[in-house]
Amino acid sequence: MKVSFKYQHKKAQCKACKADIEVGQRAAWYYDHKEGGPYIRNGYHLECWIQKVFQWFDEHPFEHKTRGIRGKRFSPEVARERRNLTERYHRLMRKKRELIEVGDFNNVDVVELKREQVKRGMEELGGVPRSW
Numbered sequence: 001m002k003v004s005f006k007y008q009h010k011k012a013q014c015k016a017c018k019a020d021i022e023v024g025q026r027a028a029w030y031y032d033h034k035e036g037g038p039y040i041r042n043g044y045h046l047e048c049w050i051q052k053v054f055q056w057f058d059e060h061p062f063e064h065k066t067r068g069i070r071g072k073r074f075s076p077e078v079a080r081e082r083r084n085l086t087e088r089y090h091r092l093m094r095k096k097r098e099l100i101e102v103g104d105f106n107n108v109d110v111v112e113l114k115r116e117q118v119k120r121g122m123e124e125l126g127g128v129p130r131s132w
């Protein structure tokens, strides 16, 4: 498995959001080839890749293994709902960045309110990830 970062020189589709990675945009390329398996080569907008990274950490909370304390274990239903909230959270953060870019600050406030709701939902489901 290998990840490389570069400016896109040829239009390609982002594996995460399905939109085009335009020439000149920042991109992350993920390569993998397992024994006997297919050769995988996926491109992502740098932002989409970073969201995936944050999501991975949110879904894998820190467990201090040397102290023998297990991290929180969630039932499949709760884990699924937490995953939904995590996805919603990252969609909102992306929306917020887009709104800030175009200077639409009224709607930034609306997004912030929604984000607080998502955080409250997460709190009720066992705790808010530290990166939120």
Ligand SMILES: [Zn+2]
Pocket (backbone or CB within 6 Å): 014, 015, 016, 017, 018, 019, 044, 045, 048
């Ligand atoms: Zn993307």
